Amino acid sequence: MSPIPPREQVRIDLGERSYPILIGQGLMAQLDELPLPRGSSALIVTNTTVEPLYARTLREALVRRHGRVNTLALPDGEEHKTWETLQRIFDVLLEQGSDRKTVLYALGGGVVGDITGFAAACFMRGVPFVQVPTTLLAQVDSSVGGKTAINHPRGKNMIGAFYQPQLVVCDLATLNTLPERELSAGLAEVIKYGPIHDMAFFDWIETNIDALRAREPRALAHAVKRSCEIKAEVVGQDERESGLRAILNFGHTFGHAIEAGLGYGRWLHGEAVGCGMVMALALSEELGLVDSAFVRRCTALIERAGLPTRGPRLGASRYLELMRLDKKSEAGEIRFIVVAAPGRAELRAAPDALVARVIERCCA
Amino acid sequence: MSPIPPREQVRIDLGERSYPILIGQGLMAQLDELPLPRGSSALIVTNTTVEPLYARTLREALVRRHGRVNTLALPDGEEHKTWETLQRIFDVLLEQGSDRKTVLYALGGGVVGDITGFAAACFMRGVPFVQVPTTLLAQVDSSVGGKTAINHPRGKNMIGAFYQPQLVVCDLATLNTLPERELSAGLAEVIKYGPIHDMAFFDWIETNIDALRAREPRALAHAVKRSCEIKAEVVGQDERESGLRAILNFGHTFGHAIEAGLGYGRWLHGEAVGCGMVMALALSEELGLVDSAFVRRCTALIERAGLPTRGPRLGASRYLELMRLDKKSEAGEIRFIVVAAPGRAELRAAPDALVARVIERCCA
Known part of the structure; x- marks a missing residue:
């Protein structure tokens, strides 16, 4: 190389x-x-x-x-x-x-x-x-x-x-x-493209996570290129976020609640997204869409990227309140991006009680 | 009727x-x-x-x-x-x-x-x-x-x-x-479409100016409809104002200078545009594009609409300074919308001295 x-x-x-x-x-x-x-x-x-x-x-x-x-x-x-x-x-x-x-x-x-x-x-x-x-x-x-x-x-x-x-x-x-912590935060958005769109890319990240954290130029070049390609493919189909594009917000609904709940700047955006993805994966599992092995595999990679995988204890009701303010919510109903199957995401509402259970399960 | x-x-x-x-x-x-x-x-x-x-x-x-x-x-x-x-x-x-x-x-x-x-x-x-x-x-x-x-x-x-x-x-x-003065201000933008695009509409306005000022519904309906149609035709060809659409700013370069020079709110926008059209017509004449009879005809209709036809005496250098700030100016060069021939407008630069003469001629 x-x-x-x-x-x-x-x-x-x-x-x-x-x-x-x-x-x-x-x-x-x-x-x-x-x-x-x-x-x-x-x-x-x-x-x-x-x-x-x-x-x-x-x-x-x-x-x-x-x-x-x-x-x-x-x-x-x-x-x-x-x-x-x-x-x-x-x-x-x-x-x-x-x-x-x-x-x-x-x-x-x-x-x-x-x-x-x-x-x-x-x-x-x-x-x-x-x-x-x-x-x-x-x-x-x-x-x-x-x-x-x-x-x-x-x-x-x-x-x-x-x-x-x-x-x-x-x-x-x-x-x-770039500080180490910010590099990890960036990797959260790279990893994101695996479970929502491209498990082959997820495999590649698993193999190359150490090279990425060591800032190996060829690995970084591929990660940036492939991430941009996938995002471009999704955005090209839905420039103004009327539907499909929302899947790019995988991990963001929980993540925004973490950022807002702790006060902006405490966690980096990518850190909140990394942890938010773990929560969105747990929700996907609770909804019966993916199995626990898949959630563990994704969580392990998020952890190897140097990202937090346990959310702060804000309390389920505070999380729900913050998520209802999200721009993706409509008439007060929170819509989550969940993994429907490895490599495929979709937008779903979920009962408050189920979401509360996920929050309890995922918060330190 | x-x-x-x-x-x-x-x-x-x-x-x-x-x-x-x-x-x-x-x-x-x-x-x-x-x-x-x-x-x-x-x-x-x-x-x-x-x-x-x-x-x-x-x-x-x-x-x-x-x-x-x-x-x-x-x-x-x-x-x-x-x-x-x-x-x-x-x-x-x-x-x-x-x-x-x-x-x-x-x-x-x-x-x-x-x-x-x-x-x-x-x-x-x-x-x-x-x-x-x-x-x-x-x-x-x-x-x-x-x-x-x-x-x-x-x-x-x-x-x-x-x-x-x-x-x-x-x-x-x-x-x-609507107060009388604001009705007249609106008529400025209606009259505008004549010299820049449609002299048949200008003829119609000349015939119907009293009905319009008397707020005769059928006359107003036609004036609004035809104005919107013409504007739509121009905008449809150039939504983001890269070229043609600029002709809709006929009278506006001088008009904005009047508004800014006197302080916003002293003259209504349409009043400044009415007077600005007289100045832009005078410039067109000075550039040899239209004759003085055409300028007089347009000025007479602007006056019948209840609009001012003499600009405030701000001094030519102040006018020029204000016009250089206009969004249509590029790298400090002022671009004027002039009448190239009755019913057709275009964008042109003009020597400062010529513009100064127009300003002296048109200001009370």
């Missing part, structure tokens, strides 16, 4: 909103050789953690393409995914005399991607947007699907838009500076 | 985002008989001027269709088209336990339509939206095109989205309570 994997590409096919995802080592420094949107100015939106690591490299590549390139470093953390922070992006865009062709570059993880994407969706009713995700979670998750949003005091991602980027550049070299 | 005109319909054809505009007398009380979106709850967003006139009628019709219907009355006026006001809509939606199928009804003029539409575009990344415009301007202009927005301290409509309603209901009876 050569240490530097070849450049991979995934084409996201959404008609006139189609775009490529490029995956490779050291892509950021060569960004000006890629098919960037035109525009005589650009703004790099990043955060104060990522800025000292990569903003300069990105900016140097971009000035070769756009006339003026400014950088805005937002404070780091989910708690800053607010209107106030969004407003700072608009202020800078207007101060620098931006127009409808000014390009926004999101350099960072999911928070930076979500807020920058939403800024691009709204600024002058839509300007071009390029994602340069620097976390594994953002590379496998935010790269595909066009979901952008900010939080509202009453709920996560309540205010947002479906807005596609023109290009996504996953530079695998950025994962070398 | 019968006093009550037949119900008119214009179909806006935008693929999966298509919707009908219904035009007629007294439609609001029969709204539940129309093809409304489903949804077990709804929110009527209106303003404190319109609420006492129509909110009750609308609510009574809607409770027959949706389980829960709340009303939120915003303060009246362009100066409230802000994030803070938008936030109030989100707060109420979340307090009432809304979901992704909750329907937003915009009951009012352009400000209510723009802000409610933007709220619908962003809330949970998009909920269904129905427009019930109660001003002539909103009926002929906001009904078609899906432009939604709020203002930013540095510029009008800077933050927004293209988002289509599922239905627009123009109840002509609401125009009976």
